[in-house]
Amino acid sequence: MLNERSLAAHQDCKDCPIRHKAVCARCESDELERLEEIKYYRRFEAGQTVVWSGDRMDFVGSVVSGIATLTQTMEDGRTQMVGLLLPSDFVGRPGRSTAAYDVVATTDLVMCCFRKSPFEDMMGRTPHIAQRLLEMTLDELDAAREWMLVLGRKTAREKIASLISIIARRDASLHMRTSDGPLAFDLPLTREAMADYLGLTLETVSRQISALKKDGVIHLEGKRHVTIPDMDRLMEEAGDDADGGMLV
Amino acid sequence: MLNERSLAAHQDCKDCPIRHKAVCARCESDELERLEEIKYYRRFEAGQTVVWSGDRMDFVGSVVSGIATLTQTMEDGRTQMVGLLLPSDFVGRPGRSTAAYDVVATTDLVMCCFRKSPFEDMMGRTPHIAQRLLEMTLDELDAAREWMLVLGRKTAREKIASLISIIARRDASLHMRTSDGPLAFDLPLTREAMADYLGLTLETVSRQISALKKDGVIHLEGKRHVTIPDMDRLMEEAGDDADGGMLV
DNA sequence: AATGTACATTGACGCAGATCAACACAAGGC
DNA sequence: GCCTTGTGTTGATCTGCGTCAATGTACATT
Numbered sequence: 001m002l003n004e005r006s007l008a009a010h011q012d013c014k015d016c017p018i019r020h021k022a023v024c025a026r027c028e029s030d031e032l033e034r035l036e037e038i039k040y041y042r043r044f045e046a047g048q049t050v051v052w053s054g055d056r057m058d059f060v061g062s063v064v065s066g067i068a069t070l071t072q073t074m075e076d077g078r079t080q081m082v083g084l085l086l087p088s089d090f091v092g093r094p095g096r097s098t099a100a101y102d103v104v105a106t107t108d109l110v111m112c113c114f115r116k117s118p119f120e121d122m123m124g125r126t127p128h129i130a131q132r133l134l135e136m137t138l139d140e141l142d143a144a145r146e147w148m149l150v151l152g153r154k155t156a157r158e159k160i161a162s163l164i165s166i167i168a169r170r171d172a173s174l175h176m177r178t179s180d181g182p183l184a185f186d187l188p189l190t191r192e193a194m195a196d197y198l199g200l201t202l203e204t205v206s207r208q209i210s211a212l213k214k215d216g217v218i219h220l221e222g223k224r225h226v227t228i229p230d231m232d233r234l235m236e237e238a239g240d241d242a243d244g245g246m247l248v
Numbered sequence: 249m250l251n252e253r254s255l256a257a258h259q260d261c262k263d264c265p266i267r268h269k270a271v272c273a274r275c276e277s278d279e280l281e282r283l284e285e286i287k288y289y290r291r292f293e294a295g296q297t298v299v300w301s302g303d304r305m306d307f308v309g310s311v312v313s314g315i316a317t318l319t320q321t322m323e324d325g326r327t328q329m330v331g332l333l334l335p336s337d338f339v340g341r342p343g344r345s346t347a348a349y350d351v352v353a354t355t356d357l358v359m360c361c362f363r364k365s366p367f368e369d370m371m372g373r374t375p376h377i378a379q380r381l382l383e384m385t386l387d388e389l390d391a392a393r394e395w396m397l398v399l400g401r402k403t404a405r406e407k408i409a410s411l412i413s414i415i416a417r418r419d420a421s422l423h424m425r426t427s428d429g430p431l432a433f434d435l436p437l438t439r440e441a442m443a444d445y446l447g448l449t450l451e452t453v454s455r456q457i458s459a460l461k462k463d464g465v466i467h468l469e470g471k472r473h474v475t476i477p478d479m480d481r482l483m484e485e486a487g488d489d490a491d492g493g494m495l496v
Numbered sequence: 497a498a499t500g501t502a503c504a505t506t507g508a509c510g511c512a513g514a515t516c517a518a519c520a521c522a523a524g525g526c
Numbered sequence: 527g528c529c530t531t532g533t534g535t536t537g538a539t540c541t542g543c544g545t546c547a548a549t550g551t552a553c554a555t556t
Contacts (some may be wrong), residue, residue: 072393075489078401082393095383100390123379130378131371135343137385142348144392145330149320151399152328152447156513191534199400204513206535223521223534241323404543439504449544454505471504471551 038118042111044068050091050103050111057099059113060092066109067188070101071196081197082144084189086170090136094120106193151199154239159198160208161238164218168228184227212237286366290359292316298339298351298359305347307361308340314357315436318349319444329445330392334418338384342368354441399447402487407446408456409486412466416476432475460485 041064044050050068051057063085070083082101085091091103094116123130150162164187171185187194191209195202213220217237219227228234289312292298298316299305311333318331330349333339339351342364371378398410412435419433435442439457443450461468465485467475476482 070393072397074397074401074487076487080397080400082396093386095379095386101393124375127372127375127378130375130382131343134378134382134385137382137389138341138343141385141389141392144389144396145318145320145349148330148392148395148399149322149328151396153322153326190532201514202534203515203536207513210535239322239324438502450504451506451545452543455543458505 035114035119035122038114038122040113040115042113044105044109044111046105046107046109048105048109050105050109051099053099053102055099056097057092058097058116060090060094060116060119061111061113062090063087064110064112066105066107068103068105068109069193069197070103072101079196080199081193083140084197090133090140092116094123094133106190107188156198156200156204156208157211157237158239159200160194160205160212161217161234162240163194163198164212164226164228165231165234165238165240168226168231168234182227182229183231184225186224187226283362283367283370286362286370288361288363290361292353292357292359294353294355294357296353296357298353298357299347301347301350303347304345305340306345306364308338308342308364308367309359309361310338311335312358312360314353314355316351316353316357317441317445318351320349327444328447329441331388332445338381338388340364342371342381354437404446404448404452404456405459405485406487407448408442408453408460409465409482410488411442411446412460412474412476413479413482413486413488416474416479416482430475430477431479432473435472435474 065087068085069081071079071081073079168183172183191202191205195205212218313335316333317329319327319329321327398407416431439450439453443453460466
């Protein structure tokens with residue numbers, strides 16, 4: 001998933017996160033050429049499924065624009081979102097042939113893909129790429145574990161505050177906002193999707209958002225547009241120690 | 249974390265998971281020598297903390313014997329376990345200098361360690377090691393995400409059944425049990441530690457274990473020794489589609 | 497035997513969040 | 527205009543699990 005580090009690294013190449021300075025400044029140029037050769041783009045509409053859990057997945061890639069979600073579903077229909085993919089986030093599992101989760105586009109989505117086997121070949125010859133991928137995967141692991149704390153131990157109100165503060169921070173770094181001043185952005189998820197991320201029902205999500213609004217922690221314009229007058233206050237509501245946690 | 253794959257790979261070298269066939273059959277022998285040079289062992293007693301979250305961590309390594317936990321704690325003391333380390337599991341973050349979680353030995357523990365910077369150097373020269381580490385990290389990521397479903401969407405009873413079935417399966421593969429027949433093993437965690445893993449209170453854990461026992465899903469001898477008469481039944485209780493899920 | 501400590505079980509009670517249900521509002525399509 | 531569909535809000539009620547508290551069990555220490 002996205003974090004300040006991978007994002008910063010991504011600045012110099014909007015369309016292909018693998019090929020950014022952090023990796024490629026150290027790579028030989030013919031390796032870069034080869035990456036370029038096996039690269040292609042895929043476009044999805046909002047609501048479309050990118051891959052189904054268990055299906056063969058013969059590419060790896062990253063999000064160029066739009067938002068996708070990773071979800072798991074039990075037989076009886078209970079679902080849990082296990083990841084949120086924003087621009088520059090990586091998808092795919094070198095060394096695996098099938099997808100472990102449903103990947104769904106929640107907005108229109110553009111992905112930059114590489115066919116898996118040539119990509120793996122390249123990884124074998126280019127240690128920096130494998131190392132870079134390892135770092136990105138460790139970031140995702142941190143994010144997933146951070147989220148385990150949210151799911152296991154936080155109250156509904158704290159969960160909502162956590163989610164909003166994560167989205168706010170991602171959005172801020174995406175637009176290179178330099179700290180301070182009120183943040184404003186659109187929630188990229190429906191109430192139901194938030195509920196699936198937070199392990200709540202959509203009614204509880206709605207109620208808690210209303211409560212945070214009433215208490216002045218956030219302002220709402222319409223149903224989606226949020227402004228945050230005081231980020232520290234929000235993080236306090238989220239139960240985070242100021243500017244410490246939340247790697248996502 | 250442990251799974252069938254990393255475990256199988258581990259069979260041929262009990263003391264050092266990095267140096268098993270899956271990686272090293274393809275490595276040059278002088279690289280192996282160098283790994284050997286920077287390797288050392290550390291021993292911890294039950295209850296000792298291996299590293300504190302935020303502390304400098306200048307090694308990576310893996311569990312040789314015993315059990316350790318990864319936990320996160322909020323300021324007010326709420327804690328969530330985010331990982332369970334069993335023999336052959338890897339700890340550490342190439343490319344990071346500080347620990348992200350508390351690592352605590354819950355039993356006497358032996359770890360096989362490598363100083364971080366020489367290990368990283370080696371990774372840079374030996375693509376297979378980076379790739380192997382990437383695969384292991386992807387396994388952990390799957391496990392963490394699988395656990396997000398448990399934390400976010402399962403009932404207390406299902407959570408307990410999930411935990412017991414995971415421990416049962418790990419134990420079975422550790423002893424190379426070939427399917428079928430009742431499984432028997434000791435729970436390696438206190439009720440409190442289970443509660444921290446499952447996002448429950450220890451009272452609820454105790455109650456649900458009693459309930460599963462009363463309903464014949466498990467048998468209990470003393471407080472820790474469990475036998476499972478019917479694994480399929482247990483997995484049904486866990487809400488897993490038979491032999492599908494649960495990668496941990 | 498007496499005492500302490502760590503771990504586990506069980507009961508009584510209350511509340512946060514789920515569930516069920518009604519309603520609001522905007523955007524299309526006809 | 528009217529109807530439908532997707533999305534969000536709010537209320538009333540129910541319940542699973544947390545909280546508080548008492549009790550039990552096994553072992554170690556003196």
